[in-house]
Amino acid sequence: MKRKIWTRIIFVVLIILLALTFYQLPFYVEKPGMAHELDTVVQVENGYHDKGKLMLTTVRMGRANIYNYLLAKVKKYEDIVPLNEVRDKDQTEEEYNVYQLYLMESSKNNAIQVAYSRAGKFVDSNYKGVYVLDVYPDMPAAKVLKPGDRITKIDGHSFESSEKFIDYVQKKQVADTITITFVRKGKEKNSTIQLAKFDHAEGKIGMGIGLVDDREIISDPKVKLKTESIGGPSAGLMFSLEIYNQLTKNDLTKGHSIAGTGTIDPDGTVGRIGGIDKKVVAADNEGAEIFFAPDDEITPEMKKAYPNIQSNYKEAVKAAKDIGTKMKIVPVKTFDDALNYLKALK
Template sequence: MKRKIWSRILILFLVIMIALFFYRLPYYVEKPGMAHELDSYVHVENGYPEKGKLMLTTVRMGRANIYDYALAKIKKFEDIVPLNEVRDEKQTEEEYNVYQLYLMESSKNNAIQVAYNKANKSYHFNYKGVYVLDVYPNMPAAKVLKAGDRIIKVDGHTFESSEKFIQYVQNKKVADQIKITFVRDNKEKTADIQLAKFDDANGKIGMGIGLVDDRELIANPAVKMNTESIGGPSAGLMFSLEIYNQLTKEDITKGYSIAGTGTIEPDGVVGRIGGIDKKVVAADKEGANIFFAPDDEITPEMKKEYPTIESNYKEALKAGKEIGTKMKIVPVKTFDDALAYLKTLK
């Protein structure tokens, strides 16, 4: 009898342990990811080879269960991040993922512009339509569209920019019906949507979507970037260096392993990113010789809101010291800063 009772207790205990494994807490756990060689992601047509390697660095982030949460409390370089600090409370998981992919696409386009401008190569944009970032749940579009759709026509009209698209829709009246043509999973679809008034937009009307321009960058020579498995904008600087290196005969790597991180703007300005300490760890594990860190400026407003905040460069230095890395951690404010440093290498 006692054996049966203990067997049942053991089974119940195992069921609870398994259930806790699948139960997600309202937190993410952020931990070091990997350092990946960029020549496997970036290919410039007839591009020049390199003796060393340029690497992007990643952070692993996932929803926490109780075990992840407990481990992150005691492990170095693992942080627990509340859900509302990662994504907006109104944003669905799908919309968050779509937004991260959009940031990656923008980062790639910015990197191409910076590299091609520096190498005096040509490129241009083709406007393809409107990219849906999110959908308001109580608006008409919620019944038809979802994040990631691309609207290519409205009432049979194409537009040169999202501004023209918005103007066309806002010139309509509440309850007017429009016919949209959109692309989802590479399939073209059409639907009728009745326009409505936004609750908190000063009487403006619309379908109820958050949108951006959907532009295709055409470069000469052609460049292909395979980034389906990566989201976010933080690889921008390293993308621009890799593209530039394949475009020009001089090998800026000079045989070194070079990692780094930072967003990139079309004018070459490098921006702040999150989780840089974990990226330092990832680069060190991969044996990088050099690590580029954004040397961003901390404004008085930022300092007031976050009293302990430091520049990415200082955060990277601290992490490097803590793990005893031999990597040279280099501060950069612009693409030109990184290029200038690489040109000093023997």
């Protein structure tokens, strides 16, 4: 009899423990990810090959349950991040993921523009439409559109930019109906939306979406970047270096293993990213000899809001010293800083 009772107790406990793995806490756990070779991600048509390797670095970010939360409390280089510091309070998980994918697409486009311009190759852009980042649940668009949709026409009209798209809608009245043409998962669709007053935009007329321009880069030679499993903008610098390396005859790597991180603007400016200490760990685990870190400027406003904030470069140096790596941390403010460093490399 006692044996049956203990069997039931153990069974119930196991069910509870299993259920706790699926219960999500209002936190994310951030930990070192991987350092991934870019010659398998970036493919320039008839591009040159390198003897060494350029690598992007990542952090792993996932919703916390009770188990990985407790582990992160005791493990080094694993951080617990409150939900509201990762995404806006009104932003859904789907909208957050779509936004990360959009940031990745923008990062790729900027990297292509920078690399091709510096290499003296042809590069241009083609406007594809309006990319839907988020949809407000209390607005008319919520019944029709989803984050990730691309609107190509309104009432049969195409537009050259999101500004002209917005201007067209703003000339309408509350309760006016517009016909939109949009693309979802490669399929073109048509639907009608009745406009309403948009309280989130100071009472302007709208359908209730957050939007950005969706542009396609045209280049010669052609280039493909396979980034289906990667989100965010932080690989921009390393993308641009790998693209440039495949476009030009002289190998930038010279047989070395080089990692790094940082956003890239169309003018070549390298920007700050999050989780750089974990990316240093990931690069060291992969045997990188050199690590490019954004040498970003800390403004008085940033210092006031976050008194302990440091530049990415200083954070990376601190992490490298802490783990005892021989990997050289190199500060960069621009694409040209990284390029000139590699050109001078023995």
